[in-house]
Amino acid sequence: MSAISTSLPAGVQGLLSLATTATPAAGIDLRAGFSALLQGQGLSAGLAHALWLPLPMLLVLTAAVVGVLVTVWLERKISAAMQQRIGPEYAGALGILQPMADGLKLLVKEDIIPARADSLLFTLGPVLVLVPVILSWLIVPFGQNLLISNVGVGIFLWIALSSIQPIGLLMSGYASNNKYSLLGGLRAAAQSISYEIPLALAVLAVVMMSNSLSTVDIVQQQSGAGMLSWNIFRQPVGFLIFWICVIAECERAPFDLPEAEEELVAGYQTEYTGMKFALFYLGSYINLVLSGLLVAVLYLGGWTSPVPVEWLAGLLGQSIDAPAVQLVTASIGIVMTVLKAYLLVFFAVLLRWTTPRVRIDQLLDFGWKFLLPVALANLLVTAALKLSFPAVFGG
Amino acid sequence: MTIAVSTQLICFLALSATLLIGALGVVLLPNIVYAAFLLGGVFLSMAGLYLLLNASFVAAAQVLIYVGAVNVLILFAIMLVNKREPLRDMPGLLLRRLLSAAVCAGLLALLLRVALTMPWPTPGPASIGEGAVVRIAEHFFSDYLLPFELASVLLLMAMIGAIVLARRDVMNVDVVTGEPADQGLLEKARTPLLLSKDNPRP
Amino acid sequence: MFGFLRQVGDYTRDAVDAARYLTQGLAVTFDHMKRRPITVQYPYEKLIPSERYRGRIHFELDKCIACEVCVRVCPINLPVVDWVMNKETRKKQLRNYSIDFGVCIFCGNCVEYCPTNCLSMTEEYELASFDRHSLNFDSVALGRLPTNVTTDASVTPLRELAYLPRGEMDPHGVAADRRRAGRLPSEVAAEWAAPAGGEEVRP
Numbered sequence: 001m002s003a004i005s006t007s008l009p010a011g012v013q014g015l016l017s018l019a020t021t022a023t024p025a026a027g028i029d030l031r032a033g034f035s036a037l038l039q040g041q042g043l044s045a046g047l048a049h050a051l052w053l054p055l056p057m058l059l060v061l062t063a064a065v066v067g068v069l070v071t072v073w074l075e076r077k078i079s080a081a082m083q084q085r086i087g088p089e090y091a092g093a094l095g096i097l098q099p100m101a102d103g104l105k106l107l108v109k110e111d112i113i114p115a116r117a118d119s120l121l122f123t124l125g126p127v128l129v130l131v132p133v134i135l136s137w138l139i140v141p142f143g144q145n146l147l148i149s150n151v152g153v154g155i156f157l158w159i160a161l162s163s164i165q166p167i168g169l170l171m172s173g174y175a176s177n178n179k180y181s182l183l184g185g186l187r188a189a190a191q192s193i194s195y196e197i198p199l200a201l202a203v204l205a206v207v208m209m210s211n212s213l214s215t216v217d218i219v220q221q222q223s224g225a226g227m228l229s230w231n232i233f234r235q236p237v238g239f240l241i242f243w244i245c246v247i248a249e250c251e252r253a254p255f256d257l258p259e260a261e262e263e264l265v266a267g268y269q270t271e272y273t274g275m276k277f278a279l280f281y282l283g284s285y286i287n288l289v290l291s292g293l294l295v296a297v298l299y300l301g302g303w304t305s306p307v308p309v310e311w312l313a314g315l316l317g318q319s320i321d322a323p324a325v326q327l328v329t330a331s332i333g334i335v336m337t338v339l340k341a342y343l344l345v346f347f348a349v350l351l352r353w354t355t356p357r358v359r360i361d362q363l364l365d366f367g368w369k370f371l372l373p374v375a376l377a378n379l380l381v382t383a384a385l386k387l388s389f390p391a392v393f394g395g
Numbered sequence: 396m397t398i399a400v401s402t403q404l405i406c407f408l409a410l411s412a413t414l415l416i417g418a419l420g421v422v423l424l425p426n427i428v429y430a431a432f433l434l435g436g437v438f439l440s441m442a443g444l445y446l447l448l449n450a451s452f453v454a455a456a457q458v459l460i461y462v463g464a465v466n467v468l469i470l471f472a473i474m475l476v477n478k479r480e481p482l483r484d485m486p487g488l489l490l491r492r493l494l495s496a497a498v499c500a501g502l503l504a505l506l507l508r509v510a511l512t513m514p515w516p517t518p519g520p521a522s523i524g525e526g527a528v529v530r531i532a533e534h535f536f537s538d539y540l541l542p543f544e545l546a547s548v549l550l551l552m553a554m555i556g557a558i559v560l561a562r563r564d565v566m567n568v569d570v571v572t573g574e575p576a577d578q579g580l581l582e583k584a585r586t587p588l589l590l591s592k593d594n595p596r597p
Numbered sequence: 598m599f600g601f602l603r604q605v606g607d608y609t610r611d612a613v614d615a616a617r618y619l620t621q622g623l624a625v626t627f628d629h630m631k632r633r634p635i636t637v638q639y640p641y642e643k644l645i646p647s648e649r650y651r652g653r654i655h656f657e658l659d660k661c662i663a664c665e666v667c668v669r670v671c672p673i674n675l676p677v678v679d680w681v682m683n684k685e686t687r688k689k690q691l692r693n694y695s696i697d698f699g700v701c702i703f704c705g706n707c708v709e710y711c712p713t714n715c716l717s718m719t720e721e722y723e724l725a726s727f728d729r730h731s732l733n734f735d736s737v738a739l740g741r742l743p744t745n746v747t748t749d750a751s752v753t754p755l756r757e758l759a760y761l762p763r764g765e766m767d768p769h770g771v772a773a774d775r776r777r778a779g780r781l782p783s784e785v786a787a788e789w790a791a792p793a794g795g796e797e798v799r800p
Contacts, residue, residue, distance in 0.1 A: 046398040046399065078630070081630045082627075082630055083629070084629060084635050084636075085636055151451055152452070152527075152528070153452050153528070159459060160455040160462075162463075163458065163459050163464070163467075164439075164463065167462065167467060167470065170470045170474065173474075174470075174474055182474060185474070190471070354619075354622045354623050355619065
């Protein structure tokens with residue numbers, strides 16, 4: 001921050017901290033800059049820190065919700081294009097305000113709790129579904145210092161948090177006092193815990209190569225030679241397993257059995273309406289964007305661009321430590337992460353509107369009898385490769 | 396007292412309170428589903444306590460194993476059985492309750508005595524924070540190798556046992572008619588849907 | 598051992614096949630993304646019904662002789678012909694005629710068999726109403742002239758796929774004077790009317 005704070009006035013600095021929040025490599029720390037700014041106004045260090053804390057959280061929460069709006073719009077537009085329709089058109093230019101209108105509608109809808117439902121659990125269920133998903137955004141890095149908390153357990157925290165979700169689904173399924181809801185909740189829980197295992201094994205192979213659970217370290221391990229050092233080339237099988245499992249965890253087609261409308265009406269969300277239903281909806285789409293981001297982080301090099309930024313800066317004769325270059329680098333990092341994530345979201349949408357839904361026994365067969373052995377073999381092969389070629393597969 | 400310390404204290408108190416109330420609810424509530432959900436809450440607040448102790452890996456493992464697997468399986472079992480009614484009166488319920496209360500009180504007294512008489516080294520060893528993963532792994536593969544491996548053998552045994560219990564015997568002949576039985580439904584074998592030269596109608 | 602290896606081989610081939618079919622499916626949907634939407638923005642754009650479209654039935658009271666042929670050929674005897682015998686003229690006098698379009702299946706038999714051609718099919722298909730009883734059209738409602746897509750100023754008429762010029766898939770922006778593919782009915786009729794051998798042709 002020191003480099004920027006000497007060259008820019010304080011107001012611009014505040015804007016900068018919101019716009020970019022941090023910058024890479026050279027260890028520029030916007031948190032320290034923010035604290036220093038507030039302490040310059042005569043606040044204590046602890047208070048300045050406490051004032052800083054909610055800022056990145058709010059920013060990421062906003063990013064997540066805006067990401068959901070964009071994803072919903074994309075989903076509707078892309079699916080329309082695939083079916084040679086037009087899709088949302090009248091709400092805003094190209095229907096861009098349609099998700100907003102949907103959200104508003106859900107917000108003002110009557111909040112119905114069925115008469116024989118368990119009202120406490122019925123209310124708590126959607127919350128338990130949404131909260132872990134939002135918490136998982138803690139560990140998504142958009143740049144070197146550009147994440148809420150670089151906890152050491154990183155990706156493991158996400159796996160742990162995503163295992164809370166089935167409890168919320170079971171809770172809402174049970175509390176609705178409806179056989180379809182209960183079946184949907186049970187299916188969701190079974191599916192979730194079945195696909196968690198190959199998912200964790202695929203992550204483990206990546207973690208083994210980077211020697212760290214931290215998402216920042218995982219990205220840095222892929223940042224050597226631009227696009228060529230991305231994990232997808234070292235872990236193609238792991239990438240596929242992870243992607244399939246993540247889609248199954250998001251309960252999206254072809255794995256949307258818990259909400260299979262032909263069989264279970266709408267599964268665990270049958271009885272829900274208004275904002276509680278919106279929480280489920282929000283949760284599933286935040287989870288989708290989060291999954292895209294995490295696949296980008298684990299396999300597509302996170303914030304690194306296909307051509308290394310350092311190399312480009314050297315080509316243009318700029319020092320990588322110059323404030324302007326650092327700003328550009330940080331922006332490229334954010335754009336790259338989001339771009340990769342949305343590319344994956346696009347593939348998820350493509351997959352959803354292409355594939356038919358699998359049957360429940362096919363789903364469990366696929367998870368336990370195909371993905372799990374393949375993930376184990378992938379882990380074994382990765383370990384062997386790591387031992388034989390430590391230079392390429394992490395030492 | 397700095398903000399950090401007071402925040403930590405408040406978090407500790409809140410987590411302990413939820414843990415105690417949740418644990419009491421698990422034991423005392425007549426509705427078994429509520430008890431199971433509260434158990435999840437207890438596990439979660441325990442993970443929070445681990446987090447306060449700077450043991451983030453243990454906390455995440457606690458959430459993954461206890462909340463994500465154990466508690467979900469408990470809930471799963473309860474909901475598959477789906478008994479909504481509370482415990483019915485059975486003969487000698489009061490006696491049973493008194494007995495279990497006495498046992499629990501004895502255990503509590505024992506634990507309290509240990510906790511109070513034990514010369515706790517305060518402050519304990521410094522938290523190693525992020526190095527915990529490495530330290531745990533080292534212990535697993537050196538001095539705790541045998542329990543670690545035994546645990547995995549136990550899990551394997553449980554898995555095989557479950558398969559043996561759940562697997563239905565495949566009958567090759569129909570018991571009544573003596574004809575070869577159609578395994579299509581039982582074993583999910585591929586019964587051809589379309590007739591062709593290769594598989595004429597049996 | 599060999600059997601096991603073959604099983605593994607079969608399984609692998611199945612998995613690869615499944616992946617290939619999935620990719621094919623994805624390629625199909627991806628390919629569709631570059632095609633233009635075929636959406637007809639309904640209240641503003643409407644497809645022109647074909648010449649032999651069987652829409653709401655038009656009825657001319659003055660032509661009707663109350664013979665009740667329409668009732669007899671109707672699969673469910675739907676038309677209600679309300680007539681009285683006029684003693685002076687010794688003729689049937691029609692008082693009212695009604696068809697319930699909530700029940701009618703638009704088969705066109707009544708139109709086909711009507712001896713005086715007082716019944717005819719129109720191209721009107723927007724029969725939605727708030728009350729099913731208002732679908733029961735009496736002779737006045739049946740006698741109304743049908744609305745026409747091509748003459749309605751607030752509607753952009755679009756040609757159906759079969760009426761588009763050769764090679765055109767999208768009706769948007771196709772000029773009205775461009776000929777449709779194939780021969781027009783009038784041309785077919787003209788060919789029949791002037792046969793090569795001078796024989797009598799079917800009417």
